Amino acid sequence: MCTVCGCGTEGGHDHSHGDLHFGHGPAGTQVAGMDQARLIEIETDILSKNDRFAGANRQMLRGKGVFAVNLVSSPGSGKTTLLCKTIEAMGDQPLAVIEGDQQTANDAERIRATGAQAVQINTGKGCHLDGHMVGHAMEKLDIASGSVLFIENVGNLVCPAGFDLGEDCKVAILSVTEGEDKPLKYPDMFTAAKLAVLNKIDLAPHCDVDLDLYEANLRRVNPGIEVLRLSARTGEGMRQWIEWLQANRDRKGAQSAERNVREEGAL
Numbered sequence: 001m002c003t004v005c006g007c008g009t010e011g012g013h014d015h016s017h018g019d020l021h022f023g024h025g026p027a028g029t030q031v032a033g034m035d036q037a038r039l040i041e042i043e044t045d046i047l048s049k050n051d052r053f054a055g056a057n058r059q060m061l062r063g064k065g066v067f068a069v070n071l072v073s074s075p076g077s078g079k080t081t082l083l084c085k086t087i088e089a090m091g092d093q094p095l096a097v098i099e100g101d102q103q104t105a106n107d108a109e110r111i112r113a114t115g116a117q118a119v120q121i122n123t124g125k126g127c128h129l130d131g132h133m134v135g136h137a138m139e140k141l142d143i144a145s146g147s148v149l150f151i152e153n154v155g156n157l158v159c160p161a162g163f164d165l166g167e168d169c170k171v172a173i174l175s176v177t178e179g180e181d182k183p184l185k186y187p188d189m190f191t192a193a194k195l196a197v198l199n200k201i202d203l204a205p206h207c208d209v210d211l212d213l214y215e216a217n218l219r220r221v222n223p224g225i226e227v228l229r230l231s232a233r234t235g236e237g238m239r240q241w242i243e244w245l246q247a248n249r250d251r252k253g254a255q256s257a258e259r260n261v262r263e264e265g266a267l
């Protein structure tokens, strides 16, 4: 069970309007037989351990000027497909991929088939990647200076929102088939994301989906979120996505270089 995100939790009552709401209280979740103070203590302990690992990852990535993206979404929104197309579009620009799934090495194999290096993490019963897992995966990769590191998180719109991996930003991948209300139902994920990629727009004419409402709902939960409409299948929107990645990678590279010079000067 993931105590931090509250999956598998039970208990707690709120009978207002006949609905049940287990997110009340300072911990934002309920576990039968456990009070809010104890829950917060457990959450704080788990997250502070995670933050130490994530901090070490971030320091290593900063030293090399690597731009790291944590791709978060529900299963099947098109993360691996988008990654394969991204690798193709980036040509010989340096990059590496960490793949997270509960089971199988299927996605890492799909990535390796493009010629890119990839490491698979299987989380077993775990519902998200954490900083410790990602640190070990990073050791297995040859991560070049100034490259992009893609981390495909476990398909889950809840738990990965709470875990820092040392990345520069989270990018939420949504597909038009999921429905416009998902940002409102799973706000934590979209609050944590810098960019939302609205994927599978080739399917929009076949679904009763209002793309403007989808975007408006994203901005209701996160007014600062950037949004890109894209189809990994047809390639529409790919140019904007690649430009977004390159601009952020170059900015990170410049900031890291400046910082490295400052730190060397201070020695």
Ligand SMILES: Nc1nc2c(ncn2[C@@H]2O[C@H](COP(=O)(O)OP(=O)(O)O)[C@@H](O)[C@H]2O)c(=O)[nH]1
Binding pocket: 073, 074, 075, 076, 077, 078, 079, 080, 081, 082, 155, 199, 200, 201, 202, 203, 230, 231, 232, 233, 234
């Ligand atoms: N029509 C359409 N299908 C897509 C698109 N992107 C991904 N898919 C399909 O969606 C399914 C799930 O994709 P996958 O990349 O495995 O999703 P992941 O679980 O998020 O990694 C596959 O059948 C893909 O071919 C897209 O832009 N348009």
Ligand SMILES: [Mg+2]
Binding pocket: 079, 080, 081, 107, 152
């Ligand atoms: Mg995948």
